[in-house]
Amino acid sequence: MLAGRNARCVAFMVLPFIECLLRYLYSPPRTALDASGLPPQKSNKSPQIPSLLAQLWETCKVSQNVEAIDPDLVGRATELAAAGAFLASVCTGTAGTLVVSGDPGVGKTALVQRACASLHSPAWVLAGACLPLASMTVPFLALRSAFRRAPQFDGVAYPTLRTAGEASHDVPGRIDDWLDELCLLRPVVLVIDDLQWADQSTLDVLMYLIAGPPERRLGIVATLRSGEVGEGHPLQRWLADIRRMPRIHWMALGPLDRLDTGAQVSHLLGAPPHQTLLQEIFTHTAGNAYLNRLLVSGIPPEARHLPPKLPLDLRAAVLA
Ligand SMILES: Nc1ncnc2c1ncn2[C@@H]1O[C@H](COP(=O)(O)OP(=O)(O)OP(=O)(O)O)[C@@H](O)[C@H]1O
Numbered sequence: 172m173l174a175g176r177n178a179r180c181v182a183f184m185v186l187p188f189i190e191c192l193l194r195y196l197y198s199p200p201r202t203a204l205d206a207s208g209l210p211p212q213k214s215n216k217s218p219q220i221p222s223l224l225a226q227l228w229e230t231c232k233v234s235q236n237v238e239a240i241d242p243d244l245v246g247r248a249t250e251l252a253a254a255g256a257f258l259a260s261v262c263t264g265t266a267g268t269l270v271v272s273g274d275p276g277v278g279k280t281a282l283v284q285r286a287c288a289s290l291h292s293p294a295w296v297l298a299g300a301c302l303p304l305a306s307m308t309v310p311f312l313a314l315r316s317a318f319r320r321a322p323q324f325d326g327v328a329y330p331t332l333r334t335a336g337e338a339s340h341d342v343p344g345r346i347d348d349w350l351d352e353l354c355l356l357r358p359v360v361l362v363i364d365d366l367q368w369a370d371q372s373t374l375d376v377l378m379y380l381i382a383g384p385p386e387r388r389l390g391i392v393a394t395l396r397s398g399e400v401g402e403g404h405p406l407q408r409w410l411a412d413i414r415r416m417p418r419i420h421w422m423a424l425g426p427l428d429r430l431d432t433g434a435q436v437s438h439l440l441g442a443p444p445h446q447t448l449l450q451e452i453f454t455h456t457a458g459n460a461y462l463n464r465l466l467v468s469g470i471p472p473e474a475r476h477l478p479p480k481l482p483l484d485l486r487a488a489v490l491a
């Protein structure tokens with residue numbers, strides 16, 4: 172059993188290099204950007220890799236748990252390049268943290284998902300989201316959902332996050348040790364969505380990880396609704412504290428411009444929008460990707476104007 176465990180660990184360490192080498196040898200020359208101006212999407216499966224190795228690799232690798240990538244993401248070339256550079260530096264051995272902030276619906280989650288899906292080196296992306304629970308606090312909520320997708324194999328034990336009956340200061344150390352081991356095998360990107368709703372225990376663990384060794388291949392990416400962290404919000408202090416820590420990167424995500432709004436609407440309608448319709452949408456949404464999506468739903472592609480009466484819930488969301 173020990174031999175099997177060792178063999179799998181060795182496979183985890185060696186196969187990425189063999190895969191990279193074979194991808195290099197077998198892949199056609201790449202262009203830096205595709206027609207949309209975005210880096211070409213990385214395919215999980217490469218038909219050029221000899222099938223025996225590909226099968227072996229498939230049995231050992233744990234797929235990135237990036238969910239529901241929006242195939243029609245528009246614009247964001249600069250932000251994707253910046254996020255890609257951050258992730259690349261993580262993969263080459265510099266731990267760091269990226270906080271993506273912006274208005275609700277502006278596209279923070281979509282951007283982070285796309286950036287993680289575009290990673291060029293094999294990495295584990297562990298993604299979890301905080302929730303706006305009102306009547307209770309669930310310790311480590313986002314971390315629990317992120318770690319649920321973690322690779323499970325002998326030798327690198329999944330950390331238990333039980334809190335009852337144990338000193339809570341054990342938990343950050345245990346998570347840190349576990350991530351340390353994972354990072355030796357492959358880069359790890361821990362994505363925490365909607366940090367504004369994080370429970371204190373999640374924030375404490377994140378702080379502990381951020382303060383960890385600089386040279387490990389651990390990236391933390393958090394999204395944050397900036398407008399919701401007002402005076403007295405518990406996160407304010409946490410953000411002020413991490414500002415003083417090294418290797419923290421900030422990205423303030425703005426709305427889409429008119430051109431990119433047009434591209435998003437075009438994708439959603441299945442045809443280029445009439446200019447008057449686009450102008451009305453942009454006037455109402457100011458380029459907020461979520462509001463664009465709400466406004467366009469149910470509109471025929473040939474429409475020249477928004478319907479005179481929007482449903483009430485939509486009016487509340489878009490015209491507020
Ligand atoms: N650049 C984009 N191009 C096309 N669609 C986009 C883009 N950015 C976001 N969207 C779409 O807009 C919607 C809102 O995006 P997203 O959930 O990423 O926003 P968010 O900033 O994370 O919002 P929240 O603060 O509510 O979490 C989603 O349906 C997403 O697919």
Ligand SMILES: [Mg+2]
Pocket residue numbers: 279280281364365394
């Ligand atoms: Mg989001």
